[in-house]
Amino acid sequence: MDSLPLARVVATLAEVSATGSRTAKTTALAGLLAAALPGDLVPLIGLLRAQPRQGRLGVGWRTVAARRSGVEPDPGAPAAPLTVADVDDAFGALAAVPAGTGSSVARHGVLDALWARATQAEQDFLTRVLVGELRTGALDGLLVDAVARASGRPVAEVRRAAMLTGDLGATAQLARTDPAGLAAVRLGVGVPVLPMLASSAASVAEALAVTGPASVEHKLDGARIQVHRDGDDVLVVTRSLADVTDRLPEVVAAVRALPVQRVILDGETLLLGEDGAPRPFQDTMARFGSGGSDAVLRPWFFDVLHADGRDLIDEPLAERRQVLAEVAGDLVVPGIVTDDPQEAEQFAAAALAAGHEGVMVKGITSAYAAGRRGKAWVKVKPVRTVDLVVLGCEWGSGRRRGWLSNLHLGARDAAGHFGPPGEFVMVGKTFKGLTDALLAWQTERLLALEERRDGAAVFVRPELVVEIAFDGVQRSQRYPGGVALRFARVKGYREDKAADQADTIDDLRTLLAPAPAPD
DNA sequence: GAGTACGCGTC
């Protein structure tokens, strides 16, 4: 079997994107995987998930493409077609180019070489990969099925191995070369596991009705972390399994101090204010995303997957929480066990009063379902609502092509703090919560209110009032009122209301946490 | 060298 020609990858992806049937897509991908050499599976899956980009290649690639665009592709067709391995080599070479002055020249050299060997179709494909067009993650679920099909292993077995190793490419290779090894994949300290995800409910009572007796825990507004410790070796990864160990020395130190040698912990990290209350999410991210500062990120843990030789992933939550209390002490996220809605409601109110995002309600008998979004974990957060005015709307793409989709939302500036009194101040955009019927309706309605266009946006007379649900507000530099909505979605149009009855920018600004005292 | 735009990852 020869190395897989890139042309075949291109053809398969074209087929996959052209068909609507999930089954057909799986079949096409499975065929591709089955045709690949085992050694090609890791780069192939990386390519299919559009992950192997190294930094900012979009513009670099466009530059190369533009420079090349006048140049005829080599008239004598390349002797050897471009293979997946070639692309993987090129990505490796790109990764090896050091950052800094001159690096873009070196990067372009690598890209030039790739481009020169590629056919037109391959050039198009590479452009889409490198520019990020194919990066949707949408193939993730399909690929698990396809790997199973291509290797003849049960889907559940492949899925479990992929979740436990956080690595579909390696799992595909294992499935092909060592089926027994695949079945034997277990949790490993130092090997990141895909984190368990939660569904959501509107109230604690509703959540409890789904889970039954539950652990009800504070939901902290920070970044998810998974920490592996083996003696003094500590690894910290994020929700997407990115290694952030070097950025979180304080978390490493905190875990090294725990009374346990080998452990996998699941939790959250965030900044606290001097008063002990959580800082705004933005502040946590500013620290989380950078090397360091004096601000100290603190870890809290709500689950333990392994402790000193004991895999706990299939144990009920009650058992895991007990072990957690022993190994993590005061770093355990506060929670109670109950099946009483009133008691849970009181606990949730206290969590909010303490400045947290809400609560998690977790079935007390549930196992840790790595990588799954089940009903065993349910998040409950308060939802706010405001009536805002539509200022404009952007044309949708993909399945929303032809509809005005992404609404520009304005709050009323009754006091005239940001312009003439009574005009509107933009506070965010949303495309969520719209059914196809509503999309059609708003497209027609907004076009009738059109004032002007600019690129993809149609600006309208500010007359239509829309009810918007959101989770909270955040400081904004982009929007003139200094606030932006977090997770805004449409609840419905308020045709009974006129624009001068819309909620005000001052209403929204009162939701902003007071700025920390400078001192 | 300063300022901007992009890419990616957090939610």
Add this chain to the structure above:
DNA sequence: ATCGGAT
């Protein structure tokens, strides 16, 4: 993250 639609 959230939501509606499709499978």
Add this chain to the structure above:
DNA sequence: ATCCGATGACGCGTACTC
């Protein structure tokens, strides 16, 4: 019950532009 696709605000780091 899940997966997919369309996009939100922000913050960092860095490639690119002048």
